[in-house]
Amino acid sequence: MYNPKSLKAEEFICHEEILETLDYAEKNKNNLELVDSIIEKAKLRKGLSHREASVLLACEDEERTNQLFDLAQQIKKDFYGNRIVMFAPLYLSNYCVNGCVYCPYHHQNKHIPRKKLSQDEIRREVIALQDMGHKRLAIEAGEDPVNNPIEYILESIKTIYDIKHKNGAIRRVNVNIAATTVENYRKLKEAGIGTYILFQETYHKESYEKLHPTGPKHNYAYHTEAMDRAMEGGIDDVGLGVLFGLELYKYEFAGLLMHAEHLEAVHGVGPHTISVPRIKRADDIDPTQFDNGISDEIFAKLCALIRVCVPYTGMIISTRESKEVREKVIRLGVSQISGASKTSVGGYSEEEPEEESSEQFDVSDKRTLDEVVRWLMGFGYIPSFCTACYREGRTGDRFMALCKNGQIQNCCHPNALMTLKEYLMDYASDETKKIGIELIKKEIENIPNPKVKEIALNNLEQIENGKRDFRF
Ligand code: SAM
Numbered sequence: 361m362y363n364p365k366s367l368k369a370e371e372f373i374c375h376e377e378i379l380e381t382l383d384y385a386e387k388n389k390n391n392l393e394l395v396d397s398i399i400e401k402a403k404l405r406k407g408l409s410h411r412e413a414s415v416l417l418a419c420e421d422e423e424r425t426n427q428l429f430d431l432a433q434q435i436k437k438d439f440y441g442n443r444i445v446m447f448a449p450l451y452l453s454n455y456c457v458n459g460c461v462y463c464p465y466h467h468q469n470k471h472i473p474r475k476k477l478s479q480d481e482i483r484r485e486v487i488a489l490q491d492m493g494h495k496r497l498a499i500e501a502g503e504d505p506v507n508n509p510i511e512y513i514l515e516s517i518k519t520i521y522d523i524k525h526k527n528g529a530i531r532r533v534n535v536n537i538a539a540t541t542v543e544n545y546r547k548l549k550e551a552g553i554g555t556y557i558l559f560q561e562t563y564h565k566e567s568y569e570k571l572h573p574t575g576p577k578h579n580y581a582y583h584t585e586a587m588d589r590a591m592e593g594g595i596d597d598v599g600l601g602v603l604f605g606l607e608l609y610k611y612e613f614a615g616l617l618m619h620a621e622h623l624e625a626v627h628g629v630g631p632h633t634i635s636v637p638r639i640k641r642a643d644d645i646d647p648t649q650f651d652n653g654i655s656d657e658i659f660a661k662l663c664a665l666i667r668v669c670v671p672y673t674g675m676i677i678s679t680r681e682s683k684e685v686r687e688k689v690i691r692l693g694v695s696q697i698s699g700a701s702k703t704s705v706g707g708y709s710e711e712e713p714e715e716e717s718s719e720q721f722d723v724s725d726k727r728t729l730d731e732v733v734r735w736l737m738g739f740g741y742i743p744s745f746c747t748a749c750y751r752e753g754r755t756g757d758r759f760m761a762l763c764k765n766g767q768i769q770n771c772c773h774p775n776a777l778m779t780l781k782e783y784l785m786d787y788a789s790d791e792t793k794k795i796g797i798e799l800i801k802k803e804i805e806n807i808p809n810p811k812v813k814e815i816a817l818n819n820l821e822q823i824e825n826g827k828r829d830f831r832f
Pocket of ligand 1: 462502503536558638
């Protein structure tokens with residue numbers, strides 16, 4: 361029944377295969393010979409299968425876990441260098457017809473204020489985001505065919521891309537909206553979106569149906585097969601994710617990897633990103649009501665394993681996580697983080713009174729973008745506002761090729777430095793600017809190709825003189 365090439369949800373995310381995998385992992389978790397051979401295989405940096413990965417997740421041997429963490433750090437360094445891409449979510453509308461029991465936007469919630477941004481309000485939000493220095497957004501909306509039809513989403517994307525305010529520009533709009541049709545995915549592609557992100561929430565079908573009791577999202581197969589439709593519609597950068605806390609994390613982890621294997625098997629390219637959200641407190645949602653919450657230690661192990669199992673996939677950590685947790689997992693392979701996020705509709709341009717909050721969930725990391733940027737640089741990371749790949753057509757397997765050929769240091773690295781310089785010139789505080797200029801000076805030396813280095817140096821000088829938007 362299990363078939364990674366199948367286009368049927370129950371066949372590529374096969375319940376029996378997951379149960380067998382978990383059983384195999386449990387039986388072999390103390391088989392250190394096997395564990396060591398899997399770690400050796402992981403060192404080849406070609407990834408691991410869901411079965412192999414599940415054995416590592418089950419293994420509780422401290423020495424092996426530390427080896428895994430070291431390997432995740434090393435792979436992260438080799439493939440991604442020390443860049444961390446910055447983004448922010450933008451909530452367009454919290455109207456929703458679904459009944460997701462973990463989300464305060466669920467249809468039965470009659471007291472949360474329902475808001476939908478007009479195009480003018482979107483402009484205000486985007487200007488506020490641009491004034492912080494953001495260049496990359498992830499737009500978010502509830503599912504509501506009447507209030508949030510695809511035309512509204514497309515119009516909003518156009519509005520966002522068209523806003524030119526001072527030196528600001530949103531250069532990449534990623535989209536996190538409910539599963540939709542091939543035709544709508546095609547329209548999103550034509551509108552110039554970056555990644556299409558859709559969290560599976562849970563791969564466990566029975567739980568999925570209970571957690572989504574009403575609305576179109578109840579349909580497990582339609583939701584699980586969404587990425588195949590997105591790819592059929594021409595979107596080749598898709599972002600997966602599990603909402604950790606809903607189901608047993610070992611089950612979810614195996615399902616997540618099977619999903620990645622399925623995309624690779626059918627479309628020849630795996631997920632562009634994987635997100636690892638955990639359930640947070642929200643309006644009428646109490647995370648302790650969900651039995652499967654995971655500790656920070658398990659969370660870190662999951663992040664490290666994702667890095668090792670799918671080395672070419674970006675990993676995203678949102679402000680659901682605290683500064684402390686983010687600090688820990690960034691080292692283990694995270695490549696993208698959000699900064700200064702608001703999860704309310706309209707929250708960037710106007711502070712909402714608490715009793716009228718339209719927030720989707722509580723944010724743990726409430727620092728400003730300037731603080732996050734400075735904090736990252738303090739650890740030697742390069743905060744990157746780069747959006748070059750998709751604008752240069754390096755999506756899907758073309759991006760993966762760049763990664764696999766080790767050309768990131770000659771391409772992403774200088775792009776990160778140039779976009780950081782733009783940020784420092786236009787938005788940073790004096791202290792952040794000082795630290796950033798020093799960092800760029802040091803990091804420019806790490807561009808291997810002398811010609812690329814020369815061009816980058818010249819571009820950095822031009823940025824100083826007011827020019828913007830250079831890229832390799
Ligand atoms: N409505 C869209 C859908 O159906 O996929 C996606 C947008 S929703 C705004 C983004 C994600 O927020 C959801 O996929 C879910 O995983 C996450 N989310 C919902 N409630 C949450 C909570 N209480 N804590 C943390 N994350 C939550």
